[in-house]
Amino acid sequence: MSETSTLWRPPLGDALKIGRHGRRVDRAGVTVDIVRPARAWSLVARRGAADALAIAAEQELGLPWPKAPRYAARGSTFVVWTGPDRWLLVEGPAGMSDSVRATLPAGVTSHVYATDQTDALQILHLSGPRLRDALAKGVTIDLHPRSFAPGNAAITQVSHLTVNLWQISDDPIFGVAVARSLAGSFASWLTASAAEFGLEVRDGADI
Amino acid sequence: MRIPCCYCGARGHEEFTYLGDATLARPSTEIGAPADDATAAAWHDYVYVRDNPSGRHRELWQHTGGCRAWLVVTRDTRTHEIHGVEAARDVALAREATHE
Incomplete structure:
Protein backbone atom coordinates (compact mmCIF):
# COMPACT_ATOMS: atom_id res chain seq x y z
CA MET A 1 0.00 0.00 0.00
CA PRO A 37 -11.25 9.00 14.91
CA ALA A 38 -8.90 6.30 13.66
CA ARG A 39 -11.74 3.83 13.91
CA ALA A 40 -15.23 3.83 15.33
CA TRP A 41 -17.40 0.75 15.75
CA SER A 42 -20.88 0.08 16.93
CA LEU A 43 -20.81 -3.10 18.99
CA VAL A 44 -23.81 -5.26 19.81
CA ALA A 45 -23.30 -8.10 22.27
CA ARG A 46 -24.16 -11.54 20.94
CA ARG A 47 -27.08 -13.18 22.71
CA GLY A 48 -26.12 -13.82 26.32
CA ALA A 49 -22.52 -12.64 25.75
CA ALA A 50 -22.70 -9.21 27.43
CA ASP A 51 -20.93 -10.33 30.61
CA ALA A 52 -18.22 -12.23 28.73
CA LEU A 53 -17.71 -9.21 26.49
CA ALA A 54 -17.28 -6.90 29.49
CA ILE A 55 -14.57 -9.18 30.93
CA ALA A 56 -12.77 -9.54 27.57
CA ALA A 57 -12.96 -5.82 26.81
CA GLU A 58 -11.64 -4.86 30.24
CA GLN A 59 -8.71 -7.27 29.79
CA GLU A 60 -7.85 -6.48 26.19
CA LEU A 61 -8.74 -2.80 25.92
CA GLY A 62 -8.15 -1.83 29.55
CA LEU A 63 -11.50 -0.05 29.65
CA PRO A 64 -14.05 -0.33 32.48
CA TRP A 65 -16.89 -1.61 30.29
CA PRO A 66 -20.11 0.37 30.86
CA LYS A 67 -23.32 -1.54 31.68
CA ALA A 68 -25.37 1.63 32.09
CA PRO A 69 -25.39 4.99 30.26
CA ARG A 70 -21.71 5.72 30.94
CA TYR A 71 -18.51 6.68 29.17
CA ALA A 72 -15.00 5.39 29.83
CA ALA A 73 -11.65 6.23 28.25
CA ARG A 74 -8.11 4.98 28.26
CA GLY A 75 -5.58 6.98 26.31
CA SER A 76 -7.19 7.86 22.99
CA THR A 77 -9.63 4.92 23.10
CA PHE A 78 -13.08 5.39 24.55
CA VAL A 79 -16.34 3.54 24.84
CA VAL A 80 -19.86 4.97 25.19
CA TRP A 81 -22.97 2.99 26.18
CA THR A 82 -25.51 3.43 23.36
CA GLY A 83 -28.35 1.17 24.50
CA PRO A 84 -28.96 -2.15 26.22
CA ASP A 85 -26.08 -4.47 25.14
CA ARG A 86 -24.86 -1.86 22.66
CA TRP A 87 -21.78 0.39 22.63
CA LEU A 88 -19.82 2.85 20.53
CA LEU A 89 -16.10 2.10 20.62
CA VAL A 90 -13.73 4.73 19.24
CA GLU A 91 -9.99 4.58 18.70
CA GLY A 92 -8.06 7.61 17.73
CA PRO A 93 -7.36 10.27 16.80
CA ALA A 94 -5.50 9.03 13.76
CA GLY A 95 -3.16 12.00 13.56
CA MET A 96 -1.73 12.47 10.11
CA SER A 97 -1.51 8.87 8.98
CA ASP A 98 -4.07 6.20 8.22
CA SER A 99 -1.48 3.51 8.81
CA VAL A 100 -2.20 3.49 12.54
CA ARG A 101 -5.75 2.28 11.96
CA ALA A 102 -6.36 -0.42 14.52
CA THR A 103 -8.49 -3.53 14.52
CA LEU A 104 -10.61 -5.01 17.29
CA PRO A 105 -8.89 -7.54 19.55
CA ALA A 106 -9.98 -11.12 18.80
CA GLY A 107 -11.17 -11.63 22.39
CA VAL A 108 -13.69 -8.84 21.87
CA THR A 109 -14.90 -9.76 18.37
CA SER A 110 -15.93 -13.26 19.46
CA HIS A 111 -18.61 -11.74 21.71
CA VAL A 112 -20.00 -8.98 19.49
CA TYR A 113 -21.45 -8.01 16.17
CA ALA A 114 -19.26 -5.08 15.12
CA THR A 115 -20.09 -2.52 12.45
CA ASP A 116 -17.60 0.06 11.26
CA GLN A 117 -18.90 3.57 11.93
CA THR A 118 -15.70 5.51 11.23
CA MET B 1 -45.79 13.34 30.64
CA ARG B 2 -42.41 11.87 31.58
CA ILE B 3 -41.57 8.18 31.18
CA PRO B 4 -38.84 6.66 33.35
CA CYS B 5 -36.98 4.50 30.81
CA CYS B 6 -35.51 1.53 32.67
CA TYR B 7 -32.19 2.13 30.93
CA CYS B 8 -31.92 5.93 30.55
CA GLY B 9 -33.95 7.38 33.42
CA ALA B 10 -36.88 9.81 33.21
CA ARG B 11 -37.31 11.51 29.83
CA GLY B 12 -39.98 13.63 28.21
CA HIS B 13 -42.64 11.72 26.26
CA GLU B 14 -41.49 13.37 23.01
CA GLU B 15 -38.50 10.97 23.03
CA PHE B 16 -40.89 7.97 22.93
CA THR B 17 -43.16 6.39 20.34
CA TYR B 18 -46.37 4.60 21.31
CA LEU B 19 -46.46 1.12 19.83
CA GLY B 20 -49.73 -0.33 21.03
CA ASP B 21 -51.44 -2.52 23.58
CA ALA B 22 -48.98 -4.67 25.56
CA THR B 23 -51.66 -7.06 26.84
CA LEU B 24 -52.27 -8.69 23.45
CA ALA B 25 -50.80 -12.10 22.76
CA ARG B 26 -50.27 -13.37 19.23
CA PRO B 27 -52.64 -16.29 18.55
CA SER B 28 -50.75 -19.58 18.74
CA THR B 29 -51.56 -21.05 15.36
CA GLU B 30 -49.63 -24.08 14.25
CA ILE B 31 -47.96 -23.75 10.88
CA GLY B 32 -50.06 -25.52 8.27
CA ALA B 33 -53.15 -25.63 10.46
CA PRO B 34 -56.44 -25.18 8.55
CA ALA B 35 -57.71 -21.59 8.54
CA ASP B 36 -61.00 -22.38 10.28
CA ASP B 37 -63.47 -19.82 11.60
CA ALA B 38 -62.06 -19.91 15.15
CA THR B 39 -58.53 -19.17 13.94
CA ALA B 40 -59.75 -16.40 11.68
CA ALA B 41 -61.71 -14.86 14.56
CA ALA B 42 -58.69 -15.02 16.88
CA TRP B 43 -56.51 -13.29 14.29
CA HIS B 44 -59.18 -10.71 13.55
CA ASP B 45 -59.37 -9.82 17.24
CA TYR B 46 -55.58 -9.75 17.59
CA VAL B 47 -55.09 -7.44 14.63
CA TYR B 48 -58.14 -5.16 14.87
CA VAL B 49 -59.97 -5.26 18.18
CA ARG B 50 -58.76 -3.00 20.96
CA ASP B 51 -60.15 -2.08 24.36
CA ASN B 52 -60.24 1.57 25.29
CA PRO B 53 -59.64 1.31 29.02
CA SER B 54 -60.21 4.17 31.43
CA GLY B 55 -57.48 3.84 34.05
CA ARG B 56 -54.46 1.58 34.23
CA HIS B 57 -53.29 0.14 30.95
CA ARG B 58 -50.22 -1.82 29.88
CA GLU B 59 -48.73 -0.30 26.76
CA LEU B 60 -45.74 -0.79 24.49
CA TRP B 61 -43.54 2.26 24.05
CA GLN B 62 -40.22 2.56 22.27
CA HIS B 63 -37.54 5.00 23.39
CA THR B 64 -36.97 6.05 19.77
CA GLY B 65 -35.26 9.33 20.68
CA GLY B 66 -32.97 7.54 23.12
CA CYS B 67 -31.77 3.98 23.65
CA ARG B 68 -34.30 2.50 21.15
CA ALA B 69 -35.40 -0.11 23.69
CA TRP B 70 -38.98 -1.38 23.67
CA LEU B 71 -40.68 -0.88 27.03
CA VAL B 72 -43.87 -2.10 28.70
CA VAL B 73 -45.29 0.94 30.45
CA THR B 74 -48.18 0.71 32.93
CA ARG B 75 -49.94 4.04 32.54
CA ASP B 76 -53.17 5.54 33.84
CA THR B 77 -54.98 6.74 30.72
CA ARG B 78 -56.90 9.35 32.73
CA THR B 79 -54.05 10.98 34.67
CA HIS B 80 -50.95 9.91 32.65
CA GLU B 81 -49.48 8.64 35.90
CA ILE B 82 -46.84 5.98 35.21
CA HIS B 83 -47.13 3.01 37.58
CA GLY B 84 -44.27 0.95 36.21
CA VAL B 85 -41.84 0.45 33.35
CA GLU B 86 -40.31 -2.89 32.35
CA ALA B 87 -38.03 -3.85 29.50
CA ALA B 88 -40.28 -5.49 26.87
CA ARG B 89 -37.55 -8.08 26.30
CA ASP B 90 -37.79 -9.19 29.96
CA VAL B 91 -41.60 -9.33 29.77
CA ALA B 92 -41.46 -11.44 26.59
CA LEU B 93 -38.88 -13.82 28.05
CA ALA B 94 -40.95 -14.23 31.23
CA ARG B 95 -44.06 -14.94 29.14
CA GLU B 96 -42.13 -17.50 27.09
CA ALA B 97 -40.88 -19.20 30.26
CA THR B 98 -44.39 -19.58 31.71
CA HIS B 99 -45.65 -21.14 28.46
CA GLU B 100 -42.91 -23.76 28.34
Whole structure:
Protein backbone atom coordinates (compact mmCIF):
# COMPACT_ATOMS: atom_id res chain seq x y z
CA MET A 1 0.00 0.00 0.00
CA SER A 2 1.44 3.35 -0.96
CA GLU A 3 1.88 6.08 1.61
CA THR A 4 -0.44 8.78 0.41
CA SER A 5 -1.38 11.78 2.46
CA THR A 6 -5.13 11.48 2.71
CA LEU A 7 -7.34 14.51 2.61
CA TRP A 8 -9.76 13.78 5.41
CA ARG A 9 -13.02 15.61 5.37
CA PRO A 10 -15.16 15.59 8.48
CA PRO A 11 -18.61 13.98 7.98
CA LEU A 12 -20.25 17.35 8.60
CA GLY A 13 -18.43 18.76 5.57
CA ASP A 14 -18.27 22.52 5.47
CA ALA A 15 -21.13 23.00 7.90
CA LEU A 16 -18.71 23.97 10.68
CA LYS A 17 -15.79 26.04 9.43
CA ILE A 18 -12.53 26.19 11.38
CA GLY A 19 -12.18 29.55 13.11
CA ARG A 20 -14.22 32.02 15.15
CA HIS A 21 -17.96 32.53 14.80
CA GLY A 22 -20.61 34.64 16.46
CA ARG A 23 -19.90 37.31 19.04
CA ARG A 24 -16.34 38.65 19.09
CA VAL A 25 -14.98 38.03 22.56
CA ASP A 26 -11.42 37.43 23.85
CA ARG A 27 -12.15 33.90 24.90
CA ALA A 28 -14.84 31.99 23.07
CA GLY A 29 -17.65 30.84 25.36
CA VAL A 30 -17.95 27.59 23.44
CA THR A 31 -15.17 25.65 21.73
CA VAL A 32 -15.71 22.77 19.30
CA ASP A 33 -12.98 20.31 18.40
CA ILE A 34 -13.75 18.27 15.29
CA VAL A 35 -12.61 14.78 16.27
CA ARG A 36 -11.02 12.57 13.68
CA PRO A 37 -11.25 9.00 14.91
CA ALA A 38 -8.90 6.30 13.66
CA ARG A 39 -11.74 3.83 13.91
CA ALA A 40 -15.23 3.83 15.33
CA TRP A 41 -17.40 0.75 15.75
CA SER A 42 -20.88 0.08 16.93
CA LEU A 43 -20.81 -3.10 18.99
CA VAL A 44 -23.81 -5.26 19.81
CA ALA A 45 -23.30 -8.10 22.27
CA ARG A 46 -24.16 -11.54 20.94
CA ARG A 47 -27.08 -13.18 22.71
CA GLY A 48 -26.12 -13.82 26.32
CA ALA A 49 -22.52 -12.64 25.75
CA ALA A 50 -22.70 -9.21 27.43
CA ASP A 51 -20.93 -10.33 30.61
CA ALA A 52 -18.22 -12.23 28.73
CA LEU A 53 -17.71 -9.21 26.49
CA ALA A 54 -17.28 -6.90 29.49
CA ILE A 55 -14.57 -9.18 30.93
CA ALA A 56 -12.77 -9.54 27.57
CA ALA A 57 -12.96 -5.82 26.81
CA GLU A 58 -11.64 -4.86 30.24
CA GLN A 59 -8.71 -7.27 29.79
CA GLU A 60 -7.85 -6.48 26.19
CA LEU A 61 -8.74 -2.80 25.92
CA GLY A 62 -8.15 -1.83 29.55
CA LEU A 63 -11.50 -0.05 29.65
CA PRO A 64 -14.05 -0.33 32.48
CA TRP A 65 -16.89 -1.61 30.29
CA PRO A 66 -20.11 0.37 30.86
CA LYS A 67 -23.32 -1.54 31.68
CA ALA A 68 -25.37 1.63 32.09
CA PRO A 69 -25.39 4.99 30.26
CA ARG A 70 -21.71 5.72 30.94
CA TYR A 71 -18.51 6.68 29.17
CA ALA A 72 -15.00 5.39 29.83
CA ALA A 73 -11.65 6.23 28.25
CA ARG A 74 -8.11 4.98 28.26
CA GLY A 75 -5.58 6.98 26.31
CA SER A 76 -7.19 7.86 22.99
CA THR A 77 -9.63 4.92 23.10
CA PHE A 78 -13.08 5.39 24.55
CA VAL A 79 -16.34 3.54 24.84
CA VAL A 80 -19.86 4.97 25.19
CA TRP A 81 -22.97 2.99 26.18
CA THR A 82 -25.51 3.43 23.36
CA GLY A 83 -28.35 1.17 24.50
CA PRO A 84 -28.96 -2.15 26.22
CA ASP A 85 -26.08 -4.47 25.14
CA ARG A 86 -24.86 -1.86 22.66
CA TRP A 87 -21.78 0.39 22.63
CA LEU A 88 -19.82 2.85 20.53
CA LEU A 89 -16.10 2.10 20.62
CA VAL A 90 -13.73 4.73 19.24
CA GLU A 91 -9.99 4.58 18.70
CA GLY A 92 -8.06 7.61 17.73
CA PRO A 93 -7.36 10.27 16.80
CA ALA A 94 -5.50 9.03 13.76
CA GLY A 95 -3.16 12.00 13.56
CA MET A 96 -1.73 12.47 10.11
CA SER A 97 -1.51 8.87 8.98
CA ASP A 98 -4.07 6.20 8.22
CA SER A 99 -1.48 3.51 8.81
CA VAL A 100 -2.20 3.49 12.54
CA ARG A 101 -5.75 2.28 11.96
CA ALA A 102 -6.36 -0.42 14.52
CA THR A 103 -8.49 -3.53 14.52
CA LEU A 104 -10.61 -5.01 17.29
CA PRO A 105 -8.89 -7.54 19.55
CA ALA A 106 -9.98 -11.12 18.80
CA GLY A 107 -11.17 -11.63 22.39
CA VAL A 108 -13.69 -8.84 21.87
CA THR A 109 -14.90 -9.76 18.37
CA SER A 110 -15.93 -13.26 19.46
CA HIS A 111 -18.61 -11.74 21.71
CA VAL A 112 -20.00 -8.98 19.49
CA TYR A 113 -21.45 -8.01 16.17
CA ALA A 114 -19.26 -5.08 15.12
CA THR A 115 -20.09 -2.52 12.45
CA ASP A 116 -17.60 0.06 11.26
CA GLN A 117 -18.90 3.57 11.93
CA THR A 118 -15.70 5.51 11.23
CA ASP A 119 -17.19 7.59 8.43
CA ALA A 120 -20.82 7.30 9.56
CA LEU A 121 -20.60 9.47 12.65
CA GLN A 122 -19.42 12.97 13.38
CA ILE A 123 -17.76 13.10 16.77
CA LEU A 124 -17.18 16.49 18.37
CA HIS A 125 -15.64 17.54 21.65
CA LEU A 126 -17.39 20.54 23.13
CA SER A 127 -15.92 22.75 25.85
CA GLY A 128 -15.86 26.32 27.10
CA PRO A 129 -17.17 28.35 30.05
CA ARG A 130 -20.62 28.90 28.47
CA LEU A 131 -21.04 25.39 27.05
CA ARG A 132 -23.88 24.36 29.37
CA ASP A 133 -25.77 27.58 28.54
CA ALA A 134 -25.46 26.82 24.84
CA LEU A 135 -26.43 23.15 25.23
CA ALA A 136 -29.46 24.10 27.34
CA LYS A 137 -31.01 25.63 24.21
CA GLY A 138 -31.42 22.22 22.62
CA VAL A 139 -30.86 19.47 25.17
CA THR A 140 -33.91 18.50 27.22
CA ILE A 141 -32.06 16.50 29.90
CA ASP A 142 -30.49 18.16 32.96
CA LEU A 143 -26.74 18.65 32.43
CA HIS A 144 -26.22 20.49 35.74
CA PRO A 145 -23.26 18.98 37.67
CA ARG A 146 -25.65 17.73 40.36
CA SER A 147 -27.30 15.34 37.89
CA PHE A 148 -24.77 14.80 35.09
CA ALA A 149 -21.11 14.21 35.91
CA PRO A 150 -17.94 13.13 34.11
CA GLY A 151 -18.41 9.52 33.02
CA ASN A 152 -22.16 9.94 32.45
CA ALA A 153 -23.55 9.39 28.98
CA ALA A 154 -26.98 9.80 27.42
CA ILE A 155 -28.76 9.24 24.16
CA THR A 156 -31.15 12.09 23.79
CA GLN A 157 -32.37 14.69 21.36
CA VAL A 158 -30.84 18.06 20.58
CA SER A 159 -33.27 20.23 18.70
CA HIS A 160 -35.09 17.03 17.63
CA LEU A 161 -31.85 15.39 16.39
CA THR A 162 -30.92 12.18 18.20
CA VAL A 163 -27.35 12.30 19.50
CA ASN A 164 -25.05 10.45 21.85
CA LEU A 165 -23.76 12.75 24.54
CA TRP A 166 -21.16 12.04 27.19
CA GLN A 167 -19.21 14.08 29.73
CA ILE A 168 -15.43 13.74 29.62
CA SER A 169 -14.34 16.11 32.38
CA ASP A 170 -15.44 18.75 34.86
CA ASP A 171 -14.06 21.67 32.83
CA PRO A 172 -16.63 20.92 31.35
CA ILE A 173 -15.78 18.91 28.24
CA PHE A 174 -18.57 16.98 26.56
CA GLY A 175 -18.38 14.55 23.68
CA VAL A 176 -21.14 14.26 21.12
CA ALA A 177 -21.68 11.79 18.29
CA VAL A 178 -24.22 12.60 15.62
CA ALA A 179 -25.09 10.63 12.50
CA ARG A 180 -23.39 11.92 9.37
CA SER A 181 -26.74 12.70 7.72
CA LEU A 182 -27.75 14.89 10.70
CA ALA A 183 -24.34 16.48 11.30
CA GLY A 184 -25.06 19.51 9.13
CA SER A 185 -28.30 20.23 10.99
CA PHE A 186 -26.55 19.78 14.33
CA ALA A 187 -23.78 22.16 13.25
CA SER A 188 -26.39 24.72 12.21
CA TRP A 189 -28.10 24.46 15.59
CA LEU A 190 -24.78 24.70 17.45
CA THR A 191 -23.56 27.71 15.48
CA ALA A 192 -26.78 29.58 16.17
CA SER A 193 -26.98 28.55 19.83
CA ALA A 194 -23.36 29.40 20.67
CA ALA A 195 -23.22 32.64 18.64
CA GLU A 196 -24.05 34.92 21.57
CA PHE A 197 -21.21 33.40 23.64
CA GLY A 198 -18.63 33.37 20.84
CA LEU A 199 -17.81 30.06 19.13
CA GLU A 200 -14.41 28.71 18.23
CA VAL A 201 -14.13 25.69 15.91
CA ARG A 202 -10.84 23.81 15.91
CA ASP A 203 -9.53 20.85 13.97
CA GLY A 204 -9.34 18.11 16.57
CA ALA A 205 -6.20 16.72 14.93
CA ASP A 206 -4.40 19.85 16.14
CA ILE A 207 -5.09 19.23 19.83
CA MET B 1 -45.79 13.34 30.64
CA ARG B 2 -42.41 11.87 31.58
CA ILE B 3 -41.57 8.18 31.18
CA PRO B 4 -38.84 6.66 33.35
CA CYS B 5 -36.98 4.50 30.81
CA CYS B 6 -35.51 1.53 32.67
CA TYR B 7 -32.19 2.13 30.93
CA CYS B 8 -31.92 5.93 30.55
CA GLY B 9 -33.95 7.38 33.42
CA ALA B 10 -36.88 9.81 33.21
CA ARG B 11 -37.31 11.51 29.83
CA GLY B 12 -39.98 13.63 28.21
CA HIS B 13 -42.64 11.72 26.26
CA GLU B 14 -41.49 13.37 23.01
CA GLU B 15 -38.50 10.97 23.03
CA PHE B 16 -40.89 7.97 22.93
CA THR B 17 -43.16 6.39 20.34
CA TYR B 18 -46.37 4.60 21.31
CA LEU B 19 -46.46 1.12 19.83
CA GLY B 20 -49.73 -0.33 21.03
CA ASP B 21 -51.44 -2.52 23.58
CA ALA B 22 -48.98 -4.67 25.56
CA THR B 23 -51.66 -7.06 26.84
CA LEU B 24 -52.27 -8.69 23.45
CA ALA B 25 -50.80 -12.10 22.76
CA ARG B 26 -50.27 -13.37 19.23
CA PRO B 27 -52.64 -16.29 18.55
CA SER B 28 -50.75 -19.58 18.74
CA THR B 29 -51.56 -21.05 15.36
CA GLU B 30 -49.63 -24.08 14.25
CA ILE B 31 -47.96 -23.75 10.88
CA GLY B 32 -50.06 -25.52 8.27
CA ALA B 33 -53.15 -25.63 10.46
CA PRO B 34 -56.44 -25.18 8.55
CA ALA B 35 -57.71 -21.59 8.54
CA ASP B 36 -61.00 -22.38 10.28
CA ASP B 37 -63.47 -19.82 11.60
CA ALA B 38 -62.06 -19.91 15.15
CA THR B 39 -58.53 -19.17 13.94
CA ALA B 40 -59.75 -16.40 11.68
CA ALA B 41 -61.71 -14.86 14.56
CA ALA B 42 -58.69 -15.02 16.88
CA TRP B 43 -56.51 -13.29 14.29
CA HIS B 44 -59.18 -10.71 13.55
CA ASP B 45 -59.37 -9.82 17.24
CA TYR B 46 -55.58 -9.75 17.59
CA VAL B 47 -55.09 -7.44 14.63
CA TYR B 48 -58.14 -5.16 14.87
CA VAL B 49 -59.97 -5.26 18.18
CA ARG B 50 -58.76 -3.00 20.96
CA ASP B 51 -60.15 -2.08 24.36
CA ASN B 52 -60.24 1.57 25.29
CA PRO B 53 -59.64 1.31 29.02
CA SER B 54 -60.21 4.17 31.43
CA GLY B 55 -57.48 3.84 34.05
CA ARG B 56 -54.46 1.58 34.23
CA HIS B 57 -53.29 0.14 30.95
CA ARG B 58 -50.22 -1.82 29.88
CA GLU B 59 -48.73 -0.30 26.76
CA LEU B 60 -45.74 -0.79 24.49
CA TRP B 61 -43.54 2.26 24.05
CA GLN B 62 -40.22 2.56 22.27
CA HIS B 63 -37.54 5.00 23.39
CA THR B 64 -36.97 6.05 19.77
CA GLY B 65 -35.26 9.33 20.68
CA GLY B 66 -32.97 7.54 23.12
CA CYS B 67 -31.77 3.98 23.65
CA ARG B 68 -34.30 2.50 21.15
CA ALA B 69 -35.40 -0.11 23.69
CA TRP B 70 -38.98 -1.38 23.67
CA LEU B 71 -40.68 -0.88 27.03
CA VAL B 72 -43.87 -2.10 28.70
CA VAL B 73 -45.29 0.94 30.45
CA THR B 74 -48.18 0.71 32.93
CA ARG B 75 -49.94 4.04 32.54
CA ASP B 76 -53.17 5.54 33.84
CA THR B 77 -54.98 6.74 30.72
CA ARG B 78 -56.90 9.35 32.73
CA THR B 79 -54.05 10.98 34.67
CA HIS B 80 -50.95 9.91 32.65
CA GLU B 81 -49.48 8.64 35.90
CA ILE B 82 -46.84 5.98 35.21
CA HIS B 83 -47.13 3.01 37.58
CA GLY B 84 -44.27 0.95 36.21
CA VAL B 85 -41.84 0.45 33.35
CA GLU B 86 -40.31 -2.89 32.35
CA ALA B 87 -38.03 -3.85 29.50
CA ALA B 88 -40.28 -5.49 26.87
CA ARG B 89 -37.55 -8.08 26.30
CA ASP B 90 -37.79 -9.19 29.96
CA VAL B 91 -41.60 -9.33 29.77
CA ALA B 92 -41.46 -11.44 26.59
CA LEU B 93 -38.88 -13.82 28.05
CA ALA B 94 -40.95 -14.23 31.23
CA ARG B 95 -44.06 -14.94 29.14
CA GLU B 96 -42.13 -17.50 27.09
CA ALA B 97 -40.88 -19.20 30.26
CA THR B 98 -44.39 -19.58 31.71
CA HIS B 99 -45.65 -21.14 28.46
CA GLU B 100 -42.91 -23.76 28.34
